[in-house]
Each structure stands twice: as C-alpha cells, then as structure tokens.
Amino acid sequence: MITRAIETLKNSTSLFVLTGAGISAASGIPTFRGKDGLWKKHRALDLATPQAFNNNPALVWEWYHWRQKIILRSKPNPAHVALVELETKVKEYLLLTQNVDNLHQRAGSRHVLELHGNIFRTQCIQCGIKASHADIETPFVGIPKCSCGGMLRPDVVWFGEPIPPSIWQTTVDFLNKADTVIICGTSGVVWPAAALPEMAKSKGSTLIEINIEATPISQMVDIFLGGKSSEILPKIAAGI
Numbered sequence: 001m002i003t004r005a006i007e008t009l010k011n012s013t014s015l016f017v018l019t020g021a022g023i024s025a026a027s028g029i030p031t032f033r034g035k036d037g038l039w040k041k042h043r044a045l046d047l048a049t050p051q052a053f054n055n056n057p058a059l060v061w062e063w064y065h066w067r068q069k070i071i072l073r074s075k076p077n078p079a080h081v082a083l084v085e086l087e088t089k090v091k092e093y094l095l096l097t098q099n100v101d102n103l104h105q106r107a108g109s110r111h112v113l114e115l116h117g118n119i120f121r122t123q124c125i126q127c128g129i130k131a132s133h134a135d136i137e138t139p140f141v142g143i144p145k146c147s148c149g150g151m152l153r154p155d156v157v158w159f160g161e162p163i164p165p166s167i168w169q170t171t172v173d174f175l176n177k178a179d180t181v182i183i184c185g186t187s188g189v190v191w192p193a194a195a196l197p198e199m200a201k202s203k204g205s206t207l208i209e210i211n212i213e214a215t216p217i218s219q220m221v222d223i224f225l226g227g228k229s230s231e232i233l234p235k236i237a238a239g240i
C-alpha cells in the first residue's frame with residue numbers, strides 16, 4: 001500500500017493535505033477523541049463554545065493556558081518534518097490543518113492554512129484586534145487584556161462559530177484542482193473539514209488516508225495506510 005501511495009505522489013502535481021490532532025500525537029499533544037482524548041475528560045460545551053467563554057472566561061483560559069503549556073514543551077515530530085519535505089517535491093501544495101498548535105509552521109511548512117485558528121493568537125472581544133503570541137515562552141496567566149481594556153479570547157474557532165470564509169474559499173479552490181489528497185490523523189467527524197474528502201473524491205482526486213484506525217472517511221479512500229503518521233509519512237517522503 002505504501003508503494004502505491006509513493007507512486008501516486010511521484011505523479012502528483014497538485015497535493016492537498018488535511019491534518020488533525022493525530023499528527024501531533026507523537027509530539028505529546030493529546031488528541032480530542034479516543035481513549036485518552038481531551039473530550040473524555042472535559043466537556044466541549046464547557047470549554048470550547050462562545051457561551052462557555054461568556055459564562056466563565058477564567059475557566060476557559062485556564063484550559064487554554066494548560067494546553068499552551070503542553071504545546072510549548074513539545075516539538076514538531078517526524079510527521080510534521082516529512083510534510084515539509086513533501087511540499088518541496090510537488091509543484092502545487094496546500095496544507096489545511098484543524099490543529100491550533102502551530103507545529104506545522106514550527107517545522108517549516110510554508111503553505112499552511114489553519115481551519116480552527118491558533119492557540120497562540122488572541123482576539124479582543126471589544127475592539128476585535130488580533131495579535132500573535134507565537135514567540136512566547138511561557139503561557140499567559142489569568143484573563144489577558146487588550147490595550148483598549150477589553151478581554152482577549154483565544155483566536156480559535158469554537159463549536160457553533162463559522163470557519164473564516166477566505167480560508168474555506170482557498171481550500172475549495174485548491175481542491176478543485178488537487179490530483180491527490182492526504183488525510184492524516186483526523187477522526188473525520190467534525191464539520192466542515194469532514195466534508196472535504198468527499199468533495200475531493202467527486203472531483204476525481206486520489207485519496208490517501210493515514211491513521212492508526214479506520215474512520216468514517218476510510219471507506220471512500222483509495223489508499224488506507226494504517227499506522228502512526230510519524231512512521232508512515234517519513235517513509236513516503238523518502239520514497240518520492
């Protein structure tokens with residue numbers, strides 16, 4: 001199967017990659033679903049909705065500070081690095097990540113779009129200004145404030161909030177021409193990302209999925225590679 005994936009990618013001129021929490025698992029960052037997933041220990045409704053933030057911003061920030069701390073301790077793993085290499089080997093490339101951990105950018109990927117925002121960016125709920133804190137070394141404490149006095153929120157997409165339209169449009173435009181799609185480390189159950197594999201399939205793209213277990217996407221993919229992305233992606237990148 002991996003040989004087929006390598007052959008497909010050797011002939012690819014336009015590659016779209018969709019990643020999810022599983023690609024960062026080898027960096028020590030917990031995924032959301034599965035046995036030890038974040039949503040097993042916490043309720044998404046208490047922490048990842050605009051209502052949750054309105055009700056208890058301190059609790060929401062506490063959770064985000066805790067996640068920032070884990071991410072700041074972690075490093076890109078061989079899967080992130082392999083994607084950087086893949087990007088240099090195809091003519092056209094777009095990486096769409098559902099992750100907010102900044103690890104693709106830290107690894108050196110250039111064409112990255114963040115569907116769900118970035119845990120190291122904030123947005124003021126009063127004046128709307130956004131700021132990047134990608135260079136911080138220690139997480140924020142308490143509820144951070146804007147210079148206008150307004151409360152800052154993490155610049156991430158919460159449940160019930162829309163995806164940034166420009167990111168979605170760029171994604172759809174790229175998918176219209178992508179000959180190959182890699183779907184890596186996502187459970188494929190959160191919309192609208194969950195709609196992308198079918199969209200790509202209907203345009204004739206070859207779909208390659210990398211996951212430690214089958215997902216709802218697996219039945220429609222052309223090549224399923226079962227295993228850890230930190231082991232499979234480096235083999236693919238080396239083979240092309």
Ligand code: OAD
Binds near residue numbers: 116
């Ligand atoms: P999930 O936690 O739902 O799924 C992680 C997927 O990665 C699962 O299918 C695992 O089997 C797989 N996996 C785990 N370890 C892996 C490894 N080493 N190599 C390959 N695959 C592995 O994470 P997402 O699909 O990213 O949204 O979740 C989507 C969205 O749901 C997140 O962005 C987040 C969450 O709620 C928001 O917070 C808005």
